[in-house]
Amino acid sequence: MTDTGTLPTATTTTSTRRLRTGQLRTGIAADRDSGSVMSADELAGDLHGVAERRLRRVDQRYTSGRRAIVELLVSARHPVSISDIAEHLPDLPRSSAYRHLTDLQAAGLIRRVAASDEFTRFELAEDLTEHHHHLLCVNCGKVTDVTPPAGFEHQVAGAVSDLAAAQGFQPQSHRLDILGLCADCHER
Amino acid sequence: MTDTGTLPTATTTTSTRRLRTGQLRTGIAADRDSGSVMSADELAGDLHGVAERRLRRVDQRYTSGRRAIVELLVSARHPVSISDIAEHLPDLPRSSAYRHLTDLQAAGLIRRVAASDEFTRFELAEDLTEHHHHLLCVNCGKVTDVTPPAGFEHQVAGAVSDLAAAQGFQPQSHRLDILGLCADCHER
DNA sequence: TGTAGTCTGAGACTGAGTCTCAGTGCAAGC
Protein backbone atom coordinates (compact mmCIF):
# COMPACT_ATOMS: atom_id res chain seq x y z
CA MET A 1 0.00 0.00 0.00
CA THR A 2 2.89 2.30 0.75
CA ASP A 3 5.06 0.76 -1.91
CA THR A 4 6.91 3.57 -3.56
CA GLY A 5 8.83 1.48 -6.01
CA THR A 6 12.39 0.34 -6.07
CA LEU A 7 15.26 2.46 -4.97
CA PRO A 8 18.93 1.61 -5.48
CA THR A 9 20.42 0.38 -2.24
CA ALA A 10 22.09 3.20 -0.39
CA THR A 11 25.64 3.47 -1.70
CA THR A 12 27.88 3.87 1.29
CA THR A 13 30.44 5.75 -0.78
CA THR A 14 32.59 7.46 1.82
CA SER A 15 34.94 8.92 -0.75
CA THR A 16 35.67 12.35 0.61
CA ARG A 17 37.09 13.52 -2.71
CA ARG A 18 36.41 17.19 -3.07
CA LEU A 19 36.23 19.13 -6.28
CA ARG A 20 37.94 22.42 -7.06
CA THR A 21 35.50 25.17 -6.32
CA GLY A 22 34.70 26.37 -9.80
CA GLN A 23 32.30 29.19 -10.54
CA LEU A 24 28.92 28.68 -8.95
CA ARG A 25 26.54 28.37 -11.84
CA THR A 26 22.82 28.48 -11.25
CA GLY A 27 22.13 25.10 -12.73
CA ILE A 28 24.12 22.05 -13.44
CA ALA A 29 21.38 21.07 -15.83
CA ALA A 30 22.74 23.56 -18.34
CA ASP A 31 25.51 21.09 -19.07
CA ARG A 32 22.96 18.50 -19.99
CA ASP A 33 20.94 20.72 -22.24
CA SER A 34 24.06 21.72 -24.12
CA GLY A 35 24.51 18.15 -25.17
CA SER A 36 27.23 16.84 -22.89
CA VAL A 37 25.87 13.86 -21.01
CA MET A 38 27.01 13.81 -17.40
CA SER A 39 27.37 10.47 -15.71
CA ALA A 40 25.70 9.96 -12.37
CA ASP A 41 29.12 10.25 -10.75
CA GLU A 42 30.03 13.50 -12.44
CA LEU A 43 26.69 14.99 -11.59
CA ALA A 44 27.03 13.86 -8.02
CA GLY A 45 30.54 15.25 -7.78
CA ASP A 46 29.55 18.65 -8.99
CA LEU A 47 26.40 18.49 -6.95
CA HIS A 48 28.19 17.96 -3.67
CA GLY A 49 30.32 21.01 -4.32
CA VAL A 50 27.21 23.07 -4.96
CA ALA A 51 25.55 21.61 -1.89
CA GLU A 52 28.46 22.52 0.32
CA ARG A 53 28.56 26.09 -0.96
CA ARG A 54 24.84 26.66 -0.71
CA LEU A 55 24.78 25.35 2.81
CA ARG A 56 27.76 27.44 3.79
CA ARG A 57 25.95 30.48 2.43
CA VAL A 58 23.45 30.01 5.24
CA ASP A 59 26.13 29.07 7.79
CA GLN A 60 25.47 25.38 7.61
CA ARG A 61 27.81 22.48 7.04
CA TYR A 62 27.54 19.68 4.54
CA THR A 63 27.69 16.86 7.06
CA SER A 64 27.50 13.15 6.46
CA GLY A 65 23.84 12.90 7.35
CA ARG A 66 22.90 15.63 4.94
CA ARG A 67 25.13 14.17 2.30
CA ALA A 68 23.56 10.76 2.74
CA ILE A 69 20.14 12.25 2.03
CA VAL A 70 21.38 14.14 -1.01
CA GLU A 71 23.00 10.98 -2.35
CA LEU A 72 19.79 9.09 -1.83
CA LEU A 73 17.87 11.72 -3.77
CA VAL A 74 20.44 11.55 -6.55
CA SER A 75 20.34 7.78 -6.84
CA ALA A 76 16.57 7.56 -6.56
CA ARG A 77 14.83 7.82 -9.87
CA HIS A 78 11.78 9.43 -8.34
CA PRO A 79 10.87 11.69 -5.38
CA VAL A 80 11.47 9.94 -2.06
CA SER A 81 9.33 9.86 1.05
CA ILE A 82 10.44 9.93 4.66
CA SER A 83 9.83 6.19 4.87
CA ASP A 84 12.08 5.67 1.84
CA ILE A 85 14.76 7.53 3.74
CA ALA A 86 14.16 5.52 6.88
CA GLU A 87 14.41 2.32 4.90
CA HIS A 88 17.61 3.17 3.06
CA LEU A 89 19.31 5.07 5.87
CA PRO A 90 18.20 3.06 8.90
CA ASP A 91 20.81 4.60 11.18
CA LEU A 92 19.64 8.11 10.55
CA PRO A 93 17.13 9.10 13.23
CA ARG A 94 13.84 10.49 12.01
CA SER A 95 14.22 13.74 13.85
CA SER A 96 17.55 14.28 12.14
CA ALA A 97 16.19 13.28 8.77
CA TYR A 98 13.32 15.74 9.05
CA ARG A 99 15.66 18.46 10.21
CA HIS A 100 18.05 17.79 7.36
CA LEU A 101 15.22 17.97 4.89
CA THR A 102 14.15 21.29 6.30
CA ASP A 103 17.71 22.62 6.22
CA LEU A 104 18.41 21.35 2.73
CA GLN A 105 15.25 22.98 1.52
CA ALA A 106 16.18 26.25 3.21
CA ALA A 107 19.53 26.09 1.41
CA GLY A 108 17.73 25.66 -1.89
CA LEU A 109 19.03 22.16 -2.54
CA ILE A 110 15.82 20.16 -2.41
CA ARG A 111 12.12 20.81 -2.70
CA ARG A 112 8.95 19.25 -1.39
CA VAL A 113 6.69 17.34 -3.74
CA ALA A 114 3.00 17.01 -2.93
CA ALA A 115 1.71 13.59 -3.96
CA SER A 116 -1.85 12.32 -4.16
CA ASP A 117 -1.57 10.59 -0.81
CA GLU A 118 -0.78 12.12 2.55
CA PHE A 119 2.99 11.64 2.37
CA THR A 120 5.33 14.42 1.39
CA ARG A 121 8.12 13.53 -1.00
CA PHE A 122 11.41 15.24 -1.65
CA GLU A 123 13.58 15.65 -4.71
CA LEU A 124 16.59 17.69 -5.79
CA ALA A 125 15.85 21.32 -6.58
CA GLU A 126 15.03 21.92 -10.21
CA ASP A 127 18.12 23.99 -10.89
CA LEU A 128 20.18 20.93 -9.94
CA THR A 129 18.33 18.64 -12.29
CA GLU A 130 15.95 20.10 -14.82
CA HIS A 131 12.44 21.46 -14.87
CA HIS A 132 9.95 18.62 -14.98
CA HIS A 133 6.54 17.47 -13.82
CA HIS A 134 4.97 14.50 -12.07
CA LEU A 135 2.66 11.60 -12.66
CA LEU A 136 0.79 10.89 -9.43
CA CYS A 137 -0.86 7.51 -8.99
CA VAL A 138 -4.12 8.01 -7.13
CA ASN A 139 -4.13 4.36 -6.10
CA CYS A 140 -0.67 3.58 -4.72
CA GLY A 141 0.73 7.10 -4.39
CA LYS A 142 3.72 6.52 -6.65
CA VAL A 143 5.32 9.63 -8.10
CA THR A 144 7.10 9.55 -11.47
CA ASP A 145 9.07 12.33 -13.14
CA VAL A 146 8.19 13.43 -16.65
CA THR A 147 9.81 16.11 -18.78
CA PRO A 148 7.62 17.80 -21.35
CA PRO A 149 9.05 19.10 -24.63
CA ALA A 150 10.49 22.61 -24.53
CA GLY A 151 7.80 23.93 -26.84
CA PHE A 152 5.11 22.96 -24.43
CA GLU A 153 6.95 24.56 -21.54
CA HIS A 154 7.04 27.85 -23.42
CA GLN A 155 3.30 27.70 -23.85
CA VAL A 156 2.90 27.05 -20.16
CA ALA A 157 5.27 29.84 -19.18
CA GLY A 158 3.33 32.28 -21.31
CA ALA A 159 -0.03 31.23 -19.94
CA VAL A 160 1.29 31.36 -16.38
CA SER A 161 2.48 34.94 -16.87
CA ASP A 162 -0.84 36.02 -18.31
CA LEU A 163 -2.96 34.34 -15.66
CA ALA A 164 -0.85 35.66 -12.82
CA ALA A 165 -0.63 39.19 -14.18
CA ALA A 166 -4.41 39.43 -14.39
CA GLN A 167 -4.61 38.95 -10.62
CA GLY A 168 -1.66 41.07 -9.52
CA PHE A 169 0.05 37.83 -8.61
CA GLN A 170 3.84 37.56 -8.84
CA PRO A 171 4.64 34.08 -10.15
CA GLN A 172 7.78 32.27 -9.06
CA SER A 173 7.28 28.77 -10.36
CA HIS A 174 4.63 26.34 -11.46
CA ARG A 175 3.87 22.70 -11.11
CA LEU A 176 1.85 20.48 -13.40
CA ASP A 177 0.72 17.24 -11.84
CA ILE A 178 -0.95 14.49 -13.83
CA LEU A 179 -3.24 12.35 -11.69
CA GLY A 180 -4.26 8.86 -12.70
CA LEU A 181 -3.24 5.23 -12.47
CA CYS A 182 0.34 4.06 -12.82
CA ALA A 183 1.14 1.10 -15.07
CA ASP A 184 1.15 -1.31 -12.12
CA CYS A 185 -2.19 -0.20 -10.70
CA HIS A 186 -3.71 0.08 -14.15
CA GLU A 187 -3.50 -3.61 -15.06
CA ARG A 188 -5.62 -4.81 -12.20
CA MET B 1 -0.86 34.28 9.17
CA THR B 2 -3.78 31.99 8.52
CA ASP B 3 -5.83 34.71 6.87
CA THR B 4 -7.48 33.12 3.89
CA GLY B 5 -9.30 36.18 2.71
CA THR B 6 -12.89 37.26 3.07
CA LEU B 7 -15.79 34.90 2.81
CA PRO B 8 -19.47 35.89 2.64
CA THR B 9 -21.10 35.39 6.01
CA ALA B 10 -22.78 32.02 6.19
CA THR B 11 -26.27 32.45 4.80
CA THR B 12 -28.65 30.66 7.13
CA THR B 13 -31.11 30.05 4.33
CA THR B 14 -33.29 27.25 5.64
CA SER B 15 -35.55 27.23 2.60
CA THR B 16 -36.19 23.58 1.99
CA ARG B 17 -37.45 24.24 -1.53
CA ARG B 18 -36.69 21.23 -3.65
CA LEU B 19 -36.34 21.17 -7.43
CA ARG B 20 -38.01 18.74 -9.80
CA THR B 21 -35.58 15.95 -10.49
CA GLY B 22 -34.61 16.64 -14.08
CA GLN B 23 -32.17 14.54 -16.01
CA LEU B 24 -28.85 14.14 -14.26
CA ARG B 25 -26.34 15.79 -16.50
CA THR B 26 -22.65 15.33 -15.92
CA GLY B 27 -21.83 18.96 -15.54
CA ILE B 28 -23.79 22.04 -14.77
CA ALA B 29 -20.91 23.98 -16.22
CA ALA B 30 -22.11 23.05 -19.69
CA ASP B 31 -24.84 25.62 -19.25
CA ARG B 32 -22.27 28.30 -18.65
CA ASP B 33 -20.12 27.44 -21.60
CA SER B 34 -23.12 27.54 -23.89
CA GLY B 35 -23.57 31.19 -23.08
CA SER B 36 -26.42 31.27 -20.60
CA VAL B 37 -25.26 32.95 -17.44
CA MET B 38 -26.55 31.20 -14.33
CA SER B 39 -27.07 33.30 -11.24
CA ALA B 40 -25.55 32.08 -7.99
CA ASP B 41 -29.05 31.07 -6.88
CA GLU B 42 -29.84 29.09 -9.98
CA LEU B 43 -26.53 27.33 -9.81
CA ALA B 44 -27.08 26.59 -6.14
CA GLY B 45 -30.59 25.32 -6.77
CA ASP B 46 -29.51 22.93 -9.47
CA LEU B 47 -26.48 22.02 -7.45
CA HIS B 48 -28.44 20.89 -4.43
CA GLY B 49 -30.47 18.59 -6.62
CA VAL B 50 -27.33 17.09 -8.03
CA ALA B 51 -25.84 16.81 -4.56
CA GLU B 52 -28.83 14.94 -3.25
CA ARG B 53 -28.82 12.51 -6.13
CA ARG B 54 -25.12 11.83 -6.02
CA LEU B 55 -25.25 11.22 -2.30
CA ARG B 56 -28.25 8.95 -2.63
CA ARG B 57 -26.34 6.99 -5.22
CA VAL B 58 -23.96 5.93 -2.43
CA ASP B 59 -26.78 5.53 0.12
CA GLN B 60 -26.17 8.82 1.83
CA ARG B 61 -28.55 11.65 2.65
CA TYR B 62 -28.18 15.30 1.87
CA THR B 63 -28.48 16.53 5.42
CA SER B 64 -28.33 20.06 6.76
CA GLY B 65 -24.71 19.80 7.85
CA ARG B 66 -23.60 18.59 4.44
CA ARG B 67 -25.73 21.19 2.76
CA ALA B 68 -24.24 23.94 4.90
CA ILE B 69 -20.78 22.95 3.73
CA VAL B 70 -21.83 22.82 0.11
CA GLU B 71 -23.42 26.25 0.43
CA LEU B 72 -20.27 27.60 1.98
CA LEU B 73 -18.23 26.25 -0.90
CA VAL B 74 -20.65 27.80 -3.37
CA SER B 75 -20.58 31.22 -1.77
CA ALA B 76 -16.84 31.26 -1.19
CA ARG B 77 -14.91 32.64 -4.09
CA HIS B 78 -11.92 30.42 -3.41
CA PRO B 79 -11.13 27.00 -1.92
CA VAL B 80 -11.95 26.89 1.80
CA SER B 81 -9.95 25.38 4.64
CA ILE B 82 -11.24 23.56 7.69
CA SER B 83 -10.70 26.72 9.74
CA ASP B 84 -12.79 28.67 7.26
CA ILE B 85 -15.55 26.15 7.83
CA ALA B 86 -15.14 26.33 11.59
CA GLU B 87 -15.35 30.10 11.43
CA HIS B 88 -18.43 30.30 9.25
CA LEU B 89 -20.24 27.27 10.67
CA PRO B 90 -19.32 27.54 14.35
CA ASP B 91 -22.02 25.10 15.42
CA LEU B 92 -20.75 22.34 13.18
CA PRO B 93 -18.35 20.13 15.16
CA ARG B 94 -14.98 19.50 13.59
CA SER B 95 -15.39 15.78 13.57
CA SER B 96 -18.63 16.16 11.66
CA ALA B 97 -17.12 18.68 9.28
CA TYR B 98 -14.25 16.36 8.46
CA ARG B 99 -16.58 13.45 8.01
CA HIS B 100 -18.85 15.47 5.75
CA LEU B 101 -15.90 16.52 3.66
CA THR B 102 -14.85 12.91 3.27
CA ASP B 103 -18.37 11.82 2.38
CA LEU B 104 -18.94 14.66 -0.06
CA GLN B 105 -15.69 13.83 -1.77
CA ALA B 106 -16.64 10.15 -1.98
CA ALA B 107 -19.91 11.21 -3.62
CA GLY B 108 -17.95 13.21 -6.18
CA LEU B 109 -19.26 16.58 -5.07
CA ILE B 110 -16.11 18.22 -3.81
CA ARG B 111 -12.38 17.78 -4.18
CA ARG B 112 -9.31 18.44 -2.12
CA VAL B 113 -6.94 21.23 -3.07
CA ALA B 114 -3.31 21.08 -2.01
CA ALA B 115 -2.02 24.53 -1.14
CA SER B 116 1.52 25.69 -0.49
CA ASP B 117 1.04 25.52 3.26
CA GLU B 118 0.09 22.53 5.35
CA PHE B 119 -3.67 23.11 5.24
CA THR B 120 -5.91 21.22 2.88
CA ARG B 121 -8.59 23.21 1.12
CA PHE B 122 -11.82 22.07 -0.49
CA GLU B 123 -13.82 23.26 -3.46
CA LEU B 124 -16.74 22.06 -5.56
CA ALA B 125 -15.90 19.29 -8.01
CA GLU B 126 -14.90 20.57 -11.42
CA ASP B 127 -17.93 19.16 -13.19
CA LEU B 128 -20.05 21.36 -10.94
CA THR B 129 -18.10 24.50 -11.74
CA GLU B 130 -15.57 24.46 -14.54
CA HIS B 131 -12.05 23.26 -15.07
CA HIS B 132 -9.59 25.75 -13.63
CA HIS B 133 -6.26 26.13 -11.89
CA HIS B 134 -4.83 27.82 -8.81
CA LEU B 135 -2.54 30.59 -7.75
CA LEU B 136 -0.84 29.57 -4.48
CA CYS B 137 0.73 32.28 -2.35
CA VAL B 138 3.88 30.87 -0.79
CA ASN B 139 3.77 33.54 1.90
CA CYS B 140 0.23 33.57 3.29
CA GLY B 141 -1.11 30.37 1.74
CA LYS B 142 -4.00 32.03 -0.06
CA VAL B 143 -5.47 30.07 -2.96
CA THR B 144 -7.06 31.83 -5.94
CA ASP B 145 -8.89 30.28 -8.86
CA VAL B 146 -7.82 31.06 -12.40
CA THR B 147 -9.29 29.81 -15.66
CA PRO B 148 -6.94 29.57 -18.63
CA PRO B 149 -8.17 30.09 -22.18
CA ALA B 150 -9.56 27.02 -23.90
CA GLY B 151 -6.75 26.98 -26.45
CA PHE B 152 -4.20 26.58 -23.73
CA GLU B 153 -6.15 23.77 -22.12
CA HIS B 154 -6.11 21.87 -25.38
CA GLN B 155 -2.35 22.17 -25.49
CA VAL B 156 -2.15 20.88 -21.94
CA ALA B 157 -4.52 18.00 -22.61
CA GLY B 158 -2.44 16.93 -25.56
CA ALA B 159 0.83 17.11 -23.67
CA VAL B 160 -0.67 15.26 -20.73
CA SER B 161 -1.79 12.41 -22.99
CA ASP B 162 1.63 12.14 -24.60
CA LEU B 163 3.55 12.24 -21.35
CA ALA B 164 1.32 9.72 -19.66
CA ALA B 165 1.22 7.33 -22.61
CA ALA B 166 5.03 7.18 -22.70
CA GLN B 167 5.00 5.73 -19.17
CA GLY B 168 2.03 3.40 -19.43
CA PHE B 169 0.21 5.77 -17.14
CA GLN B 170 -3.56 6.19 -17.42
CA PRO B 171 -4.32 9.89 -16.86
CA GLN B 172 -7.54 10.95 -15.19
CA SER B 173 -7.03 14.64 -14.53
CA HIS B 174 -4.34 17.24 -14.13
CA ARG B 175 -3.65 20.23 -11.97
CA LEU B 176 -1.55 23.25 -12.75
CA ASP B 177 -0.55 25.28 -9.72
CA ILE B 178 1.18 28.62 -10.01
CA LEU B 179 3.34 29.38 -6.97
CA GLY B 180 4.34 32.90 -6.05
CA LEU B 181 3.24 35.96 -4.10
CA CYS B 182 -0.34 37.20 -4.04
CA ALA B 183 -1.07 40.88 -4.55
CA ASP B 184 -1.26 41.51 -0.80
CA CYS B 185 2.01 39.79 0.05
CA HIS B 186 3.73 41.26 -2.98
CA GLU B 187 3.49 44.92 -1.95
CA ARG B 188 5.48 44.52 1.24
C1' DT C 1 44.27 23.99 23.00
C1' DG C 2 40.19 27.15 23.63
C1' DT C 3 36.03 28.96 22.18
C1' DA C 4 31.95 29.90 19.67
C1' DG C 5 28.78 28.09 16.94
C1' DT C 6 26.81 24.23 14.56
C1' DC C 7 25.21 19.49 14.60
C1' DT C 8 23.01 15.43 16.51
C1' DG C 9 19.95 11.90 18.99
C1' DA C 10 16.41 11.12 22.12
C1' DG C 11 12.21 12.01 23.03
C1' DA C 12 8.46 15.20 24.23
C1' DC C 13 5.23 17.69 21.84
C1' DT C 14 1.75 19.63 18.22
C1' DG C 15 -2.12 19.44 15.52
C1' DA C 16 -4.52 18.02 11.22
C1' DG C 17 -7.12 14.36 10.33
C1' DT C 18 -9.38 9.72 11.64
C1' DC C 19 -11.89 6.47 14.32
C1' DT C 20 -15.16 4.70 17.88
C1' DC C 21 -19.21 4.50 20.19
C1' DA C 22 -23.48 5.48 22.07
C1' DG C 23 -27.35 7.97 21.04
C1' DT C 24 -30.52 10.36 17.54
C1' DG C 25 -32.94 11.03 13.21
C1' DC C 26 -35.30 9.26 9.10
C1' DA C 27 -37.55 6.73 5.88
C1' DA C 28 -40.21 2.73 4.36
C1' DG C 29 -43.46 -0.73 5.40
C1' DC C 30 -46.94 -2.63 8.28
Next chain:
DNA sequence: GCTTGCACTGAGACTCAGTCTCAGACTACA
Protein backbone atom coordinates in the same frame (compact mmCIF):
# COMPACT_ATOMS: atom_id res chain seq x y z
C1' DG D 1 -48.88 5.69 14.38
C1' DC D 2 -45.36 2.11 15.44
C1' DT D 3 -41.39 -0.83 14.19
C1' DT D 4 -37.24 -1.63 12.33
C1' DG D 5 -33.09 -0.98 9.87
C1' DC D 6 -29.79 2.30 8.59
C1' DA D 7 -27.75 6.42 8.26
C1' DC D 8 -26.34 10.42 10.87
C1' DT D 9 -24.32 13.00 14.69
C1' DG D 10 -21.33 14.86 18.71
C1' DA D 11 -17.91 13.98 21.92
C1' DG D 12 -13.78 12.71 22.52
C1' DA D 13 -10.03 9.34 22.19
C1' DC D 14 -6.65 8.32 19.05
C1' DT D 15 -3.01 8.32 15.11
C1' DC D 16 1.06 9.78 13.24
C1' DA D 17 3.59 13.09 10.11
C1' DG D 18 6.12 16.67 11.32
C1' DT D 19 8.27 20.06 14.84
C1' DC D 20 10.59 21.52 18.89
C1' DT D 21 13.74 21.22 22.95
C1' DC D 22 17.75 20.30 25.20
C1' DA D 23 21.99 18.43 26.55
C1' DG D 24 25.97 16.66 24.71
C1' DA D 25 29.21 16.10 20.61
C1' DC D 26 31.50 17.86 16.87
C1' DT D 27 34.04 21.54 13.76
C1' DA D 28 36.12 25.37 12.27
C1' DC D 29 39.22 28.66 13.26
C1' DA D 30 42.41 31.28 15.93
